[in-house]
Amino acid sequence: MTIEINNKNYFVEIIYKDNKNMYLRIKDDLKIVITAPKNISKQRIKNFIEANIDYIAKVISEKEKIKTKKEGKFEYLGKLYDICYTNEKKIILGSTKAFIGKNVNIYNWYRKKALDVFTEVYENCFLNFKHSRKKPDLKIRKMTGKWGVCNITNKTITLNLELIKMDPKYLEYVIYHELCHLKYLNHSREFWNLVEYYVPNYKTLRKEMKNV
Numbered sequence: 001m002t003i004e005i006n007n008k009n010y011f012v013e014i015i016y017k018d019n020k021n022m023y024l025r026i027k028d029d030l031k032i033v034i035t036a037p038k039n040i041s042k043q044r045i046k047n048f049i050e051a052n053i054d055y056i057a058k059v060i061s062e063k064e065k066i067k068t069k070k071e072g073k074f075e076y077l078g079k080l081y082d083i084c085y086t087n088e089k090k091i092i093l094g095s096t097k098a099f100i101g102k103n104v105n106i107y108n109w110y111r112k113k114a115l116d117v118f119t120e121v122y123e124n125c126f127l128n129f130k131h132s133r134k135k136p137d138l139k140i141r142k143m144t145g146k147w148g149v150c151n152i153t154n155k156t157i158t159l160n161l162e163l164i165k166m167d168p169k170y171l172e173y174v175i176y177h178e179l180c181h182l183k184y185l186n187h188s189r190e191f192w193n194l195v196e197y198y199v200p201n202y203k204t205l206r207k208e209m210k211n212v
Contacts, residue, residue, distance in 0.1 A: 003032070003049060005057045014045060022048050026059045028067075074098035077117070078167030114140050114164040121168060122157075125175045131194070132182040147209065148174040150181035173205045 001012040012032045022045070023035045036045055049056070073080040081098035091109050092099040100106070118140055126135050136150070139158040143149070147170075149158045157178045163171045176198040184191035195202050 003053075003056075005053070005060060010060065012049065016040075024048075024052060024056070026056065026063065028063065030060055030063060032056060074100065075165035076113070077164070110161060110164050111140065114159075114161055117164060117168070118159055118171065121171055122159075122175055125172060125179065125198075128198070129176070129179050132179065136182070148178040150178040152182070152185065170205060170209055173199045173202055173209075177202075 001014065002009045003012055004010075010030055010032055012034060014034045014036055016038045017035055019035060019037045022037070022040070025033050025035075027033060032049075034045060034049070036048075070080065072083060074083050075081075076093065076098070081093060082096060084097050084099050085102050086099050088099070088101045089103060090101055091104055091106070119138060122138050134155070136155045136157045139156050140161055141158060142161040143158070147160045147163060150156075151158070157175070159171070159174060159178075163174060177195055180191055180194045180198070183194060192202075199205065
C-alpha cells in the first residue's frame, strides 16, 4: 500500500499482531509502519491512516529536514562536522571540520569513543542512582528500534552505539531509563515517575529522540 503526501508517494507496511488497537510509526527511510489487530478490515486501516495524515506529514517533513541537514556531515556528540578526507590513518576533529583518513574504519572509531564516553557517563549515573546496589555490566552495540536495553536475567545494560553521534543529554536519559528498569520491569506510571525523578525533562528528550 502507498499513500500520497505533498505529491510524493510513501510506502505503507502493515504488520498484523494480537493487538487491540492500531499503532503507527515512521522509519528513517520514511516507510510508514502500521501495526494492526488481526482480522481488521483494510477500510479501517485506511480510515486510521486518513485520521492521522496530518501527523504523518509533519513527521515525514521533520525527518526529511534532518536528513538534508546531516547529508555529507560527520556526527559526534551532537555536533555536525564538514568532512575532509586525508591520507592520514586517523580522524581529527577540528572546530567545524572532521579530517578523516580514507582507510579509517569509522565504525571502530565510533565504538572506541563510545566505550570511553558511555562508560564515564554510565559510572556517574549509577553513582547517583539510589534504587539498586549492584551495577549491571555495560554493553555497546548498534541497534535498530531501541536506544537501550536492560536485561535483568543477564544483569546487563546495552546502549545503542548511535548515541555517540548525539548530544550527551540523550545518552544520560537512556542510561537512567534503563537503570529504572532495575526496579520496574514495565513502563508503568511508577516507572515513569522514577525516570522523572532522575531526568525531570525526560518527556521533552523522549519526544526529540523520536525524530532523530
